[in-house]
Ligand SMILES: Nc1ncnc2c1ncn2[C@@H]1O[C@H](COP(=O)(O)OP(=O)(O)OP(=O)(O)O)[C@@H](O)[C@H]1O
């Protein structure tokens with residue numbers, strides 16, 4: 001037995017190498033003097049190609065891997081084998097980090113493998129560690145895992161990987177091994193160049209895997225898609241599911257995961273969903289059940305599979321299209337790792353294709369807008385996606401398409417794909433698909449394009465690097481270049497969408513939902529002329545109504561209300577036949593909810609609803625035109641005073657809410673409210689005080705009733721939710737208007753906070769780094785966090801702009817009004833508060849008033865909500881606990897006012913998320929208590 005084989009057995013327990021390539025790669029690294037490039041499919045055993053040499057060589061091998069989750073997987077696996085491997089990352093407890101650094105500083109480190117992210121390795125704070133190891137000759141190899149991340153043509157481009165080139169040059173004499181599963185030709189060239197590999201020895205497994213059978217089924221041609229899927233799954237699993245293995249169904253959305261899992265289970269085969277929307281406990285349980293073969297099918301979003309190594313996956317279905325051929329190859333490659341025959345199927349649908357196409361281009365456009373320029377590599381995702389579409393729509397061998405894409409020779413498929421097995425059948429399906437497409441859209445018949453009408457040129461704007469804008473946005477009258485471009489491509493999009501739909505009525509163009517749209521059946525076009533935007537707006541109305549009436553003790557009422565609202569909206573959507581019926585039903589439901597609440601809230605007895613007290617409401621108008629949230633909320637001058645008399649409907653503009661207190665008792669059916677308002681005068685709120693300061697506009701002598709305040713606040717939050725759902729809208733609303741709104745001021749103020757927070761955070765990190773080497777990591781992670789997606793380090797300004805995208809809640813209505821009239825130029829909220837109080841003259845504004853725990857909690861939840869929605873908390877309970885923790889932290893033993901609480905909450909939250917990518921457990925925030933305060 002050779003030394004290498006002995007080591008293989010000793011360290012890993014394997015009798016032999018998995019493949020010739022694996023063995024040769026190991027030997028090349030151990031014996032040769034050249035760099036090594038390994039390209040093998042997922043699951044082929046790439047890791048061992050550097051792990052074994054690392055254990056046999058002297059020194060510490062540095063392994064660069066893109067994700068902390070992947071690193072943790074690897075390290076755990078190696079620890080279980082007693083291999084001295086560790087990682088330095090932000091999740092590491094301080095004590096362990098110290099231990100590792102001490103070991104690396106020692107004369108002969110015990111560690112053999114040190115896993116690290118590219119951000120960390122690029123961090124200036126890590127350099128001393130690196131230099132020290134290098135100068136003492138204690139570095140073994142440099143292994144770059146998932147090396148395709150270095151390529152701007154790759155689907156997972158990570159800008160920080162580019163910095164590895166410099167690292168490579170500095171570490172002269174250290175040999176590098178780059179590994180990837182997916183390397184189309186141009187990606188491979190990029191890797192070699194960027195990592196400055198020195199005439200590397202290449203060990204590459206052909207991508208062709210003869211045990212995988214590929215086929216494509218056009219879903220829209222199926223009368224019963226789920227029954228079809230069931231039959232396929234049963235056949236692939238070979239009847240006795242418990243013994244024969246398991247399957248994965250990939251879906252793009254959480255909703256379709258749930259639906260497919262439910263349908264399959266109902267049809268008689270157990271299937272569990274797996275997606276980020278599940279509670280982490282449920283998610284792990286579903287995965288564990290599947291791993292343990294208790295449940296044969298897992299229906300998952302693509303997040304599932306990273307690190308999942310299961311040999312007996314008999315099929316991988318893509319219920320929705322993958323975003324690129326490279327991704328598809330990787331995802332479908334999770335089938336048949338044991339070498340046994342397995343099936344990979346796509347249930348293809350042109351709607352799906354169009355939606356994904358739209359999202360990809362939108363994402364590119366977003367990046368370009370952010371960066372302010374177009375780049376050649378912007379085309380990469382489009383080209384990759386087109387390759388994916390061609391895979392489905394072309395007549396030809398599926399294996400050949402994949403192999404050619406990866407720069408391999410065409411393989412001998414020998415019937416391992418539907419086309420090679422029965423080309424006639426595939427052609428017939430394509431013809432039927434084309435016929436269906438023509439029937440649905442007559443204009444297609446004249447177009448030279450693929451069977452379902454796919455024509456890359458149709459997206460000409462996108463090909464030139466422009467993204468698609470929501471065509472129904474209004475454009476400013478002053479069209480600068482970028483506005484013109486937007487408009488031009490807005491028009492282009494309209495035209496192209498009409499082409500697709502065979503319609504020349506732009507109004508009917510359906511704008512697909514954003515990727516983060518929470519609506520159920522979001523992409524359904526069942527109700528003509530009902531836009532996603534309208535549905536989202538309705539959803540926000542329902543949510544606000546639910547959250548503002550769900551009682552006050554619950555920290556999370558907002559998120560819970562959203563869940564409930566999603567169900568209610570969906571129920572209404574399903575049962576409505578037209579857009580008007582749908583809208584009316586939503587308003588009715590809102591009104592009913594309001595009514596039922598007002599019965600229990602004895603102190604509030606305003607006009608209840610449009611239906612009951614028509615003189616009190618303007619809801620007819622809103623019903624028709626769907627009053628935008630900004631209208632409801634806005635206190636812009638033009639709207640103030642132009643509203644409706646005495647309405648207290650939920651749909652009443654906030655300006656009118658202010659105005660309503662002006663009415664004479666006999667003016668409307670809102671007498672009671674008016675009277676109550678008068679009575680409330682002594683309970684002076686700052687809203688009153690501040691509206692007083694803008695007396696020329698807003699009938700200062702009266703103040704808002706509690707309900708009015710509540711409604712105004714609800715309206716404000718409704719607007720925030722719209723912002724959340726459509727950032728486009730947010731941009732439009734914050735764009736310059738004839739008069740400056742309070743929102744603009746708030747934005748700047750938030751930005752100013754951002755500046756403060758950011759700088760203090762980096763100062764803190766610097767100090768920490770100086771204090772101890774161990775703090776190096778925190779700094780490095782901060783560094784990583786401040787990277788833009790396209791890799792440029794954010795300037796503070798950019799960082800603030802980004803921050804303002806997910807805006808923090810606005811200040812109370814009261815402040816806005818005063819600020820407007822004082823032509824705010826100061827962005828320091830504290831200064832503003834002071835100014836406001838000075839204007840009030842009594843210094844008794846709410847801003848100075850100490851907040852209660854409940855009020856603090858409310859502020860904290862609002863600040864935290866965007867993070868929860870971005871999936872930064874593993875569970876809802878964690879979110880709740882963290883909110884509770886922060887609220888106590890901010891109020892215990894102190895008497896802060898609202899402004900202070902908000903500032904401090906934002907600072908702590910920012911701090912927390914600069915170190916913690918995703919909150920997974922309560923221990924994550926324990927440091928905040930001690931370190932960060
Ligand atoms: N020589 C071998 N004999 C038996 N099993 C092996 C051998 N080498 C590696 N394996 C096993 O193969 C599985 C896949 O290995 P590994 O995770 O390294 O694959 P990979 O190519 O890195 O996949 P991915 O692209 O998903 O990272 C692991 O369970 C590993 O233990």
Ligand SMILES: [Zn+2]
Nearest residue numbers: 397413417420
């Ligand atoms: Zn074939």
